[in-house]
Amino acid sequence: xxxxxxxxxxxxxxxxxxxxxxxxxxxxxxxxxxxxxxxxxxxxxxxxxxxxxxxxxxxxxxxxxxxxxxxxxxxxxxxxxxxxxxxxxxxxxxxxxxxxxxxxxxxxxxxxxxxxxxxxxxxxxxxxxxxxxxxxxxxxxxxxxxxxxxxxxxxxxxxxxxxxxxxxxxxxxxxxxxxxxxxxxxxxxxxxxxxxxxxxxxxxxxxxxxxxxxxxxxxxxxxxxxxxxxxxxxxxxxxxxxxxxxxxxxxx
Numbered sequence: 001x002x003x004x005x006x007x008x009x010x011x012x013x014x015x016x017x018x019x020x021x022x023x024x025x026x027x028x029x030x031x032x033x034x035x036x037x038x039x040x041x042x043x044x045x046x047x048x049x050x051x052x053x054x055x056x057x058x059x060x061x062x063x064x065x066x067x068x069x070x071x072x073x074x075x076x077x078x079x080x081x082x083x084x085x086x087x088x089x090x091x092x093x094x095x096x097x098x099x100x101x102x103x104x105x106x107x108x109x110x111x112x113x114x115x116x117x118x119x120x121x122x123x124x125x126x127x128x129x130x131x132x133x134x135x136x137x138x139x140x141x142x143x144x145x146x147x148x149x150x151x152x153x154x155x156x157x158x159x160x161x162x163x164x165x166x167x168x169x170x171x172x173x174x175x176x177x178x179x180x181x182x183x184x185x186x187x188x189x190x191x192x193x194x195x196x197x198x199x200x201x202x203x204x205x206x207x208x209x210x211x212x213x214x215x216x217x218x219x220x221x222x223x224x225x226x227x228x229x230x231x232x233x234x235x236x237x238x239x240x241x242x243x244x245x246x247x248x249x250x251x252x
Contacts, residue, residue, distance in 0.1 A: 002033045002035065003035065010044070018049060020136050021054055022129070025145055026145045031218035033217065053108055055103050056103065056105075058102045061101070071097075073102070094111065094114050103128070124151065131155045139224060142224070146203075147206055148201075160234050170186035171189055200245055208236060210228075
């Protein structure tokens with residue numbers, strides 16, 4: 001029953017064949033899924049079909065740090081949920097090369113999304129899968145995790161160059177790719193809280209644009225049009241750079 005329920009719910013919220021979907025999620029929020037991770041993956045794959053692409057953030061900023069500045073695309077774990085770790089280790093899934101904000105992709109455009117992320121020297125730059133998603137008319141699915149943890153909005157911040165998102169100095173990271181090639185590179189990193197006393201308030205975005213809301217099994221879900229999100233978010237940041245943040249009083 002879980003598979004058919006997933007197919008039905010994914011369709012109801014607006015996911016269709018040929019879609020490119022970037023998914024932020026809390027897997028456990030859906031409740032019991034018969035067949036577990038495999039069933040959920042197969043339902044997603046069937047929902048977007050052969051011409052769609054599935055993308056999951058595999059962020060590693062909690063593991064790849066100033067004290068441990070090494071990212072191995074094969075072995076560095078994701079710190080954003082068990083399903084993201086499962087997904088990135090599946091056959092034929094590729095992961096972008098970025099020390100803290102990598103993304104794993106499966107489907108028709110997986111290479112186009114991931115192959116140039118290594119060129120950036122920041123987390124969610126112009127070559128990141130997050131920034132490429134709106135160019136293909138993709139969608140962002142927030143599943144069981146609310147609407148605040150939207151990493152794509154960091155990409156909008158980096159695009160607009162708001163004054164609070166990136167560090168003032170770089171940090172040197174070591175990156176190891178799928179062929180065990182080792183690269184050492186300087187990156188700017190996100191420094192909103194410690195560097196600028198700013199807390200993200202991306203929920204304010206949804207006062208400015210339409211989105212779809214529904215349920216996938218037991219989880220509340222939101223489906224967001226990526227081109228609209230980037231356009232609306234960027235336009236607002238250009239006129240009010242701090243609109244999507246709150247100032248944090250005191251020493252962090």
